[in-house]
Amino acid sequence: MNKKLLILVMLIMVFVPVTMAQDKAGTSGMPFLKMDVTARVFAMGGAFIGLSDDASTLYYNPAGLLNLKSMEFVASHNMYLADIQYSYAGVVYPLPQLNGSMGMQMAYLTTGDMDETTVEFPDGTGRTFGAYDMMIGASYAQMLTPKFYVGGTLKFLSEGLADQQAMTVAGDVGTYYNTGWQSLIFGMSIRNFGGNYTYFDEDTPLPMLFVFGLRYAPLEDGVNKLDVLLEAAHPSDNSEYMTLGLEYSYNNMFFVRFGRKFDNDEYWIVKSDDAEFPENADPADPELDYSDSGINWMGTTLGIGFNMESMGMKLDYGWKHMGDLGMTHMITFGYKLK
Numbered sequence: 001m002n003k004k005l006l007i008l009v010m011l012i013m014v015f016v017p018v019t020m021a022q023d024k025a026g027t028s029g030m031p032f033l034k035m036d037v038t039a040r041v042f043a044m045g046g047a048f049i050g051l052s053d054d055a056s057t058l059y060y061n062p063a064g065l066l067n068l069k070s071m072e073f074v075a076s077h078n079m080y081l082a083d084i085q086y087s088y089a090g091v092v093y094p095l096p097q098l099n100g101s102m103g104m105q106m107a108y109l110t111t112g113d114m115d116e117t118t119v120e121f122p123d124g125t126g127r128t129f130g131a132y133d134m135m136i137g138a139s140y141a142q143m144l145t146p147k148f149y150v151g152g153t154l155k156f157l158s159e160g161l162a163d164q165q166a167m168t169v170a171g172d173v174g175t176y177y178n179t180g181w182q183s184l185i186f187g188m189s190i191r192n193f194g195g196n197y198t199y200f201d202e203d204t205p206l207p208m209l210f211v212f213g214l215r216y217a218p219l220e221d222g223v224n225k226l227d228v229l230l231e232a233a234h235p236s237d238n239s240e241y242m243t244l245g246l247e248y249s250y251n252n253m254f255f256v257r258f259g260r261k262f263d264n265d266e267y268w269i270v271k272s273d274d275a276e277f278p279e280n281a282d283p284a285d286p287e288l289d290y291s292d293s294g295i296n297w298m299g300t301t302l303g304i305g306f307n308m309e310s311m312g313m314k315l316d317y318g319w320k321h322m323g324d325l326g327m328t329h330m331i332t333f334g335y336k337l338k
Helices: 002-021 039-043 062-067
Strands: 072-079 085-095 100-110 131-145 148-161 164-178 185-193 197-199 202-204 209-220 224-235 241-250 254-262 300-308 313-321 327-336
Touching: 039 254, 039 300, 039 313, 039 327, 062 085, 062 100, 062 131, 062 148, 062 164, 062 185, 164 197
Parallel strands: none
Antiparallel strands: 072 085, 072 327, 085 100, 100 131, 131 148, 148 164, 164 185, 185 209, 197 202, 209 224, 224 241, 241 254, 254 300, 300 313, 313 327
16 A cells, blocks of 8 residues: 555656646746745755755655654744745644654744825825735645655635735645665655635736755764755746755754755856847946856855754754845744653
8 A cells, every 4th residue: 555655646746747837927926935934944045855854844845744753843033125024833743653743834924014105195195004925734744654754734825915815725745755875865845736816806826836855964973964955946937946955063053054046047156247138239238237257146045053952942043145135034943842
């Protein structure tokens, strides 16, 4: 029976991304579902499937819930651009008697109050309005073999702007496979799988994402450890990209993290001064000035973390460079019940 389930899961993970690839609309609704939710993952560029070893696996790969052997809680706050506030919380509860694990999560994004303006009152009408996004999810993971786990999440989603509101449901599915060869681990996940929803009288798709990731630890001597994470992602509303994440830990107490995204657009390491312009282009146009070559920090993330194991507490910080938009920060607190 386990072999049949394994074959079924692998078929789903292979064929669903093919159907996603057929709809490259270029836009989607509820883009907050593409944001990272904990500072640890944030600092590694979003790469986490190959680890999936703390409560944030609820969001990234529900199969990883089986890696948690005790009840664990996580809470994050992202100080995003333009005064946008994004908060996340999740809790995982292992079910060893069922060879399973379950969890709950919630994310909430808000812009705060904004001044209403109209054509007649460009300086403001005296009224304010707000916008928000919300996700509530329930997850379950099951062990199929001691090395292979599967998991799924059902999510309720809500989005609002002024007096407009939309609600829908979506699902995630994930797998986690420990090869048993040294430290090599593979994982896959499909996030935000669901139908379109209606918002402002428009038929709007969700930002579905298929991710394949691996993890390898080239250094692990009992005190020092280096995890290397590599992920390939296929979004339904954008071009494919890859992510490299690194996490160095000292005695499982102090952590330093690095992440980098690579795609065909703005995330190349070195800025290119090679560009082909139309013959009638004005070279004096600042938009066509490619002389600023060199290191491109956009898409680069850094972070540190502290694990107070005797108290069951974790504290993580993440930083991300957003190019001309500036920088953003995230803080996460975690607690593990002993």
